[in-house]
Amino acid sequence: MVSDMIGQTSKNNVLIDVPEKWEVVKIEDIFKAIDGDRGKNYPNEKDFLSNGYCLFLDTKNVTKTGFSFKTKKFISEEKENTLRNGKLERNDIVMTSRGTIGNISFFDETVPFENIRINSAMLILRAKVDDIIYKYWMQLLRGKVIEEFIRRAKVGSAQPHITKKSLNSLKVAIPSRKEEQTKIAAILSSVDNAIEKTEAIIEQTEKVKKGLMQQLLTKGIGHTRFKKTEIGEIPVEWEVQTLEEVSLGKGEYGIGAKATEYRANQPRYLRITDIDDRGKLIPSDKKGIAEENYERYLLEYGDIVFARTGNTTGKSYLYDDKDGSLVFAGFLIRFKLNKEIVNPMFISSIVNTKYYWNWVKVMSTRSGQPGINGNEYSSFMVPVPSLLEQDKIASMLSIFDEKIEKETRFYQKLNTLKKGLMQVLLTGKVRVKVDENEVVST
Known part of the structure; x- marks a missing residue:
């Protein structure tokens, strides 16, 4: 409990405890909120250019951690001059206010574009x-x-949004002394820096792994002679087989049951949303299963499941004993890999390649709605080296997987630390001394 609170105030039913030597301000006291231009000259698709005078921000450019310019679209100087509100000035803060709400970016000197509009x-x-x-x-x-x-x-x-009026009227408690604000920002920024460095390590490791995968999964180890096949050029000694041919039968659909509260002595219910983009199990938001007859849907070593519908079509997960007992849900399809023919880790690597995702893109959109059924997954063709070579390839790639997993765990710990520090420092539950480099609890 905070011992030096001087009072409370509320706005929009949000209770704000006010520590000593802090003050309550409205957003409109500190900032002028500015809308983007929404008039008749608002750009449409024909106005956008791959390069141009003014960067026109899309919601993908404003993320939870800052600007991202992986995708960009521009408008001409002529078009830009027809617009009114919404042009950025240095040190402006951008907030997404419609659809995905609350992502924040800062237009400081590090942003490599001079002319930007929201x-x-x-x-x-x-x-x-x-x-x-x-x-x-x-x-x-x-x-x-x-x-x-x-x-x-x-x-x-249909499309949730916040209004400029409601944001302007929001009250927040902040330290009255700029020195305290600076200290708090410095502590939180130091954790941000560690998070960014860890992200960079993960990204670089994944990049190196992808390059190695491309080499190993198409050229193998030590081969000099190659042949053309329906899946591209592969070593002469390799074969091409379907996913069904390297499995113990056809794909099996998961159990159609309701998710319930997870209990420690029961298996976890594996849903599409429990699998991350790397094909790993997300540890949070565990759910159980109400159905009692679930034994045939329990995953075992060598089982790989695929998402069969929606925007996640193609996502896969190779069962790992470390993840505990898992029952797979109805929107997943299981293949029980034949371990006498293939190394499960080798197949898992194949279904994380560009070749696989190109196949998914073609197969999943043929009917108009994203989706791949069990028969279609069964027909997916994979290269099959000798089991010994598969083991070697899987072993080489696992070195990178272990590195990525280690850094990912550290990344998750840093994010947990950051959330905890934000909760106590931005509310004054833990105070920083402005005359000393230390944090003290009140």
């Missing part, structure tokens, strides 16, 4: 005061106070 699903927060501590406000706007505000203030069911 789209109609964003707001600009432009400082009204000269001595604002931007790093503090970036942390605060990414914290629980804003999450709770969004939860309560968003309107609309």
Whole structure:
């Protein structure tokens, strides 16, 4: 419990405890909120260019951790001059306000574009005061106070959004002394830096692994003679077989049962949403299963499951004993790999290649709705080296998997630490001394 609270205030039913030497301010006291242009000159698809004078932000460009420019679209200077509100100035904060709400980015000197405009699903927060501590406000706007505000203030069911008026009126408690804001921002930023470095290590390791996979899964180890096949050029000694041919039968659909609260002495219910983009089990949000007759749906070593419908079609998970007892759900299809023919890790690597995902793209859109059924998965063709060579390839790739898993666990710990620090530092439950480099609990 915080011992130096001086009072409480509330806005939108959000209770704000106010520590000593902190003050309550409205967002509109600190920032001017600016909409993007929504008039008749708003750009349409024919106005967008792959390169141009002004970067026109899409919601994909504004993420939870800052700007991302993996995809970009531009408008011409002529088009830009027809627009009114929504052009960024350096040190503006951008917040997504429609659809995906609450992602925050900062337009500082590190952003390599001079002319940028927001789209109609964003707001600009432009400082009204000269001595604002931007790093503090970036942390605060990414914290629980804003999450709770969004939860309560968003309107609309088809496309949820927050209004400029409601954001302007939001009250937040902040340290009165800029020195305390600076210290808090420095602590949280140091964890952010560690998170970014860990992300970079994971990304680089995955990049190196992909390059090695491309070499090993098409050229093998030590081969000099190659042949052309329906799946491309492979070593002469390799064969091409279907997924069904390297499995103990056809694909099996999962159990159609309701998810229930997870209990430690029961198997976990494996749903599509429990599998991450790397094909690993997500440890959080565990669910159990109400159905009693689930034994035939329990996963075993050598089982691989595939998502069969929706936007996750093609996603796969190779069962790992370390994940405990798992019962797979109805939107997944299981293949029991024949371990006398294939190394399960080798097949798991195959279904994480560009070749596989190109196949998924073609197969899943033929009917108009994304989806691949059991017979279609059965027909997927895989290269099959000798079992000894598969073992060697799987062993080489596992070195990178272990590195990625280790760094991912560290990344998750850092994020947990960051959330905990935000909760106590941005609320004043733990105070920083402005005259010493230490954190003390009140």
